Each structure stands twice: as C-alpha cells, then as structure tokens.
Amino acid sequence: MKSTGSFEFEGINHQSSVPPFEQLKSQVIERVRTGSLLSGTKLPTVRHAASSVGLSVNTVARAYKELEEQRIIETNGRLGSFVRASVDEFADRMRDAAERYVEEALACGADEKRAALYVEAAFSAKLRE
Numbered sequence: 001m002k003s004t005g006s007f008e009f010e011g012i013n014h015q016s017s018v019p020p021f022e023q024l025k026s027q028v029i030e031r032v033r034t035g036s037l038l039s040g041t042k043l044p045t046v047r048h049a050a051s052s053v054g055l056s057v058n059t060v061a062r063a064y065k066e067l068e069e070q071r072i073i074e075t076n077g078r079l080g081s082f083v084r085a086s087v088d089e090f091a092d093r094m095r096d097a098a099e100r101y102v103e104e105a106l107a108c109g110a111d112e113k114r115a116a117l118y119v120e121a122a123f124s125a126k127l128r129e
Helices: 018-035 046-053 057-069 087-107 111-126
Strands: 074-075 081-083
Touching: 018 046, 018 057, 046 057, 057 074, 087 111
Parallel strands: none
Antiparallel strands: 074 081
C-alpha cells in the first residue's frame, strides 16, 4: 500500500477507566471517521508508538491487532502498518454483507433468532482457528 502521509498518537490518559489500548484504537478510528486520517496513511511502528505515548510494546501491539481484525488498518511486513479504509467504507461493506446474509437466511426459512445463532457460531469457530 502506498503511504499518503503519517500519523502520530496523542497522549494517553492514564487516569481514565478506558484501557490504554482502547484509547489508541479510538484515536485511529475517530480520525478515520472525521477524514483527518486517510486510507494509505502510515502508522508509527509499534515500538515508536509505545515510546512516544509511554506504553508497553504489547499494549500498542494489541491495539494494532484489534484494528487489523476490524479491517481498519493492515500491516505489510517490514513496510509497516497503514490505514486500510475509512470507517464509512467498512460500515458500508458490513451493511451490504448483512443484507446479503439476511436475504439468504430468509430464503432458507430462518427467522432472526435462528440466523443470529449461525452468525454467533461462525464467529466462535473463526476465533478458535
């Protein structure tokens, strides 16, 4: 992915009840949502981010991992981590996928409760992989 700029984290509120890794995730998501962090923007390395905000490498790595799982960022080996897509793009993809699933579930005769059970089972199975 080609970089369209860089990003630095703001400080972390260590007195907050919100865990530091959640604060890091929120900073990225909020900036993507407002358009100040565009697709292709390079994030600092885990070590650099940890050093700049006074957190452990593991805390920053957890935030990055969860952002990757949510498909907000992607990591390309030695090239680093980049913003993947805007939150609006992500929301649109999820909404489209949900609509397709609901149409298929209804065609199979499933009601909302039964369809939701299949989604939960699929998530559980995927997380165990």
